[in-house]
Amino acid sequence: MTFIGFLGRSFPVWIGVSLAVLLGGVSGCKNSLSWEHDLHIPVLDDMVTWRDFVPDSLYEVGVDGGPAHFVFSDTIDDWDWSDYLSLPDTDFVSRFDGQTEPFNGTIVVVEGNEVLGYSEPFNFDIVQLPGMELTEATLSGGTMTIEVVHSLQLEVEMMFNFPDINSDVGDGLAVPVLLPPATSNTPGVGSVSTDLEGIHIDFTGEFGTETNTLSVFVVALAGEVSNPNGYDTIDPEDSIVVSVSFDGVTVQTLAGYFGQRTLSSAMDVELIDTIPVPEPVIDLEGAQAELHFTNTVGADFRLYVDTIEVADQLVEGSLISGHDIPRATWVNGEPVPAEWSLDLAMPGSNFLDLLEGLPQSMRVAARFLLNPEDMSDLLIDRMDARYPPTFWYDVRIPIKAGARGLMFTDTLDVSGLDEFPNFDGFLHLDLSNTFPIEVEGRLRFEMSNGNLWQDTALVAAGSVPLGIVGKSTVSIPLNEDMALPGGTLVMEVWINTYGPQPFTGEESLRVQGRLEGTQLLVVE
Amino acid sequence: MRHPSTKLRPWLYPVLAWGWISGGLVMTGSGGPLFAQTLVDAYYGQGATSWEVWGDQRSNAISSGFANTMYEGGFVGREVFQEVLTGHPAMGGLGLSAGWHRTWSNEPFAKINAKGKREWALAGSFGSELLVSTMWRRELFDLVFLGNAGHTGRIDPLTGTGIRMGVFNRLSLGLENIETRQRIEIGVVQRIAGAEFGILNGSFWVSEAADSMSMYMQTYASTSLDQFPDSGGFQLQQALPAYGVGVSGSLPLSSDMWPLQFRVDFRDIGVFWEPAGGMLAVVDTGFSTTGLPAFGSGWAWEGLLEDGVPTSVDELVFSTDSALGRLLMLPSQISATLQWWPQPEWQFQVKLRGGSWMPEPQLTAGVGWIPSARIALGVDVRTGGWGGVRPVTWVKVRVSKKRVLGIEIEDPLGWAWGTEWAQNTYGRGVRIQLERLPGERWTRYAGFNSRDL
Known part of the structure; x- marks a missing residue:
């Protein structure tokens, strides 16, 4: 018989024996096995401090053992400053024609001739603030839009100069507007918008004595003439309409009289x-x-x-x-x-x-x-x-206060259980108190089967400045007798400070729970 | 003239089967060659052959009485565990070994040395073995069976706890010198399947006042399966066999002046490659707590009761079904035996054996009596390996001119499982060996003085 052949014949036996040996060792017992196992483990650690019932912003911890303070500090800002922080939307419109600027006949114009020139003060009417007299303002936003409509059949180059508008770029603001020539049927129209964010305006006018006034100087020159003759003419019927609009102007700084x-x-x-x-x-x-x-x-x-x-x-x-x-x-x-x-x-x-x-x-x-x-x-x-x-x-x-009497009472219905882990021991609640309050907790568990369990924990007052910790332990039985029937749990907390006591804000009540008992382990 | 080849007699099959089934547990044995050597200058026959089966189980902490109590089940009192704990060493262990092994040597080669003798013969061996090694900390035993109440404030180390098991097949070929009987083989070892679990680093601690607790666990588990057995049960195709190469051999040194022999045997000194694709799970986590807060989400009692544990197992355990391959040591074993025959009827021997996943070397010392040419028997004392001091008895019977049957019983009272006699034993073992003596002009006839009766 070859080796391979031998292995082939013996392998099933070998595997069977091996598994038998293994299973014999680990398959368990003839009968269910049980033993008791004593446990001591921490299960609960919780702490009540000031911040559990007072927001951080409402108290200050005492310094050097001194009392803490309730601090109520907040703004009363129920007023509206928005009227001061914006200027009303304002339009300034000017029309120039043969009636506003009378002339006779026809004016011949060639490229480069001045068509129009004027200066004008813009007087802002701050309607929402009667009596408001602005001398200066720095704007945080807004738009100035210049729109010109004309009937001249030539290209016009207009320049709007605002000497009292300053910005980071420099003093004065010049806004060019290029107007295309009008035709016999359609006017020539040009417009330019300028962002006013960050600019500074002097509202004292041309002579520095006004208020709410912005000066503008305008010049219009004839551009390229489209007429083959090389010139064009302006008739009394021709017109130029200039519109300057301030929209959404918001203010960062103001000066003047409010x-x-x-x-x-x-x-x-x-x-x-x-x-x-x-x-x-x-x-x-x-x-x-x-x-x-x-x-x-x-x-x-x-x-x-x-x-x-x-x-x-x-x-x-x-x-x-x-x-x-x-x-x-x-x-x-x-x-x-x-x-x-x-x-x-x-x-x-x-x-x-x-x-x-x-x-x-x-x-x-x-x-x-x-x-x-x-x-x-x-x-x-x-x-x-x-x-x-x-x-x-x-x-x-x-915080130097006191109280005496029943602080808290509550009743809790505890449902019965169908089964309970094979545990018999106690849940020990260790209480550590540094509040200058003597606390008495009364627990009463009225079980559905008529049994009664009750206990009282008296936790002595503590003191943070003196380093005193009041301690007590409540031991709650934890076993089938307590857990299976269910019932009603009545809790009462009584407190007594023995008069006003200073609180440092660092007081705490710590509750630590440890499970101590015997667990029956069962291996089937 | 050619002597008949070695074949098992049909009646030996039940004997071997009994060895397998009743073997139980652990390994090796003494009971090797016992007697002074006689050099025979005669006919060249076929070399020695042996069949061996064994089973051995041993622990240094779990007595048979305790194991039987656990096996019988029912409620086990605290005093039972305390008694075990009293004699429990720092590191408890339990080992199990079962297997069979065959060695053979052919008729020597035709090569003639200067004296006209043939020197070397083709030799080989093969067999199978199951090995299980379990170790645990005394503190872990204490925690599991008695709890931590009795020793709060103490750090319980869990490091070193673990179990590994493997099933190995081996086949090796080599040469044996007919005069010195020195033998060297090189072989292939197959691990059919293996699994291990270990806590590389771990500890558990609860403060004396039970107001804080911490636990750390760095552990792993691996198996040479490419998937867990599903509802269809284990399939052989799920196993990932591993292969390795090992050197085996025997180096007997005999004195021509004194009735002494020193012999070194070694088996499967080598490594094997565990292929990629096995399953591996690793946990490296810890926690420390003084208790959970009552209210809140997550790790608070309110959160746990309403929403369950906020951490999933997948966040704690790294697992893969495609572990990388790795090189591992074979379960090598080596032994050194010193034998002394002060008189032809008496033999003393000392044997030191290590390896085979045993946590410490195993030392055996004993005496043997050879009342006749047909029988030899002896008593040894053995310690180490998986357990403490225990007795060993053995007997060798020359069942025919060419064959010797040897039976070794380790810790005989341990076989009285379930009786009072076995209460204080810590294991049991059996080894059955059937040897065929080498042909003429070979030396060392299994300890007997001569091939002849």
């Missing part, structure tokens, strides 16, 4: 959505409450505080009166703001008294009178759209 206007501002301020606290007490010593106005406008304001309400109760005191707010000064083209503030907790005000009730809202309504004193002759008002004025409030309350 007129007298009243601006209204009002805002409902959401303070903290507080958890209902039993028997709350709060110590407001050191609390600050101020209204601020950061005036970045080069114009005076007078503020009238119409209403300050805290939790729908009017704040009493001498807050409601005219408060003069000085104008910003202008240095090197940039505003230096003028700061103004009003202490809401000034003597005679009950503002802080109202805060003791842990209010959830505050309302402020005010009016601003722009240029309370008429100083139109000085033309010294300034505004830069990049620096809007800000009306804002700043309330800072040191």
Whole structure:
């Protein structure tokens, strides 16, 4: 018998024996096998901190163990400055013909002759801002469109010069417009649009004493003559109509006089959505409450505080009166703001008294009178759209509070289970508390089969400045007896701070859960 | 004159079959040549031939009593595992070997040396073997059967845990010197199928207060299958055989002045190439936690209960069904045997054997008694390999003038599976060998003094 032949004959036996040996080792047991296995593993780690119920922006952590502060600081910008930041769309139209510029007979024109020459002031009527007198403006957008229609049967080269429009390119703006010759049936038409973004306009006119005025100088020269005679003629019936339009002009900076206007501002301020606290007490010593106005406008304001309400109760005191707010000064083209503030907790005000009730809202309504004193002759008002004025409030309350009583109660229906893993042990909840609050948690599980399990965890008060951590452990049995029947779980949380306590903002309540018990493992 | 060639008698087939089926487990054996050598200057006959089957199972941690308890099933008390753990070494192991092996030598070549003798004969061997090697950390045993409650705060290393198995066929050819009986062969080894799993690096730790836990696992699993057996079951075509080349041989050194013999045997010293296309899965991941938060999505209890585990298995396991080919060592083995016959009736021997995926060398020492020309028997003590100290008994019976039947039983009480006697044994093994003595003018007749009875 050859080797190959031998292998061929013995292979099935060999494979069979090999598999038998393997399966004999791993196929398992005659009967199901079980054993107990003791487990200690962490399963839960959660922490309650200030940021879980107070947004970051609403509190400041205490410094050097000092108390944290509730900080309510926001702008009250319910006013509209758009009227100041745009110019109305304006069209300036001029017609030149034999009636506006009378002449007799026919004027012979050859190439290069001046056909038309004039200067004209454009007076902007800023209808939305009565009393507004512009001397300067830097534009952030807009278009100037020049359109000319004529009846001359020759080509016309027009040049529009705006000496008071400056840009990065240089002083003055020249806009050429080339007009094709008209025919006996159709006029010659030419138009040019210019982007006004970034340009600076001097509105003081040709002599520097006007306001809202833009000067333009126009010259029109005869171009190539199409007549074979080499000349053309202008008759009294001929005309030239010039239209200059300003559309969508927006402003970045303004100068001049802004007129007298009243601006209204009002805002409902959401303070903290507080958890209902039993028997709350709060110590407001050191609390600050101020209204601020950061005036970045080069114009005076007078503020009238119409209403300050805290939790729908009017704040009493001498807050409601005219408060003069000085104008910003202008240095090197940039505003230096003028700061103004009003202490809401000034003597005679009950503002802080109202805060003791842990209010959830505050309302402020005010009016601003722009240029309370008429100083139109000085033309010294300034505004830069990049620096809007800000009306804002700043309330800072040191967190030194207390409470006592039932903080929270809830009832949870727990469904019964058909089966439960072969586990018998406990879920230990380790509580670590640095809040200066003594917390008592009461758990009661009323099982459907009539059994009752209850436990109480008393977590001592902690202290961040003193490095004290209050600890406690709740051990919840975890086994079939507890899990299968289902029932009702009643939870109560009682708190007691023993009077107002300072909070640093770094307090936390940590809950760590560890599973400890015996798992029955079964191998079938 | 030509002597009859070696053929198995029909009655030996049941014997071999018994060796296969009852073999169980592990390897090698002593019970080799026992007796002083006699040089015979006579007729050239056919060389020695032997058939060998064996099965051996051995562990250094799992006693037969414990294994039987697990096999019988039912609830196993904690004290059972604690007792095992008491004697458990740092690294537990379990090995299994079963196979058969045949060697033969032809009548010497016609080449004549200066003394007019023929010197070399064509020799060869072939056989098959199943090898299974399992290793595990003591800490892993502790974790699985007792849990971690008793040793929180301790880092449990899992590194080194693993299992590998393979089924090998081999065929080799070579030469044997009729005087020195030195033999050298070169052969082809085929691994029909193989699989392995190992934890290259791993650990598990829970803090003493059970408030934090970390685990790291760098592990792999591979198999020489190009796909997992589907619902249709395993198909032979799914296996990817691997082939290699190994050198085998025997180097006996005998003293002309003293009744001593030193013998070195080696088998399958070489490598084999595992072809590309096998299946491979690798995990290299870890996690550390102090517990999951109660609320939130992802890895929070709320998220897990509502949305399930946010990480899919595919993100943790790299797997492919087209692994690259690689060069691996053959399951080589080598042994060195020193034998001494202070008197013709007595033999002492020491044997050191290594390889065959054994975690440590295996040392055997013992004594043999040769009461007659027909029988020899002995007792050895063996340690190492897959287990600790255990007894070995052997007997050799000269069933005919030319044939010797040898039976070696390793850890005899281990065969009393399920009885009190076997409770404290850690394995069992059997090796059955049928040798045909070489022809005249060969030397070393399987330890017996002479070919003649």
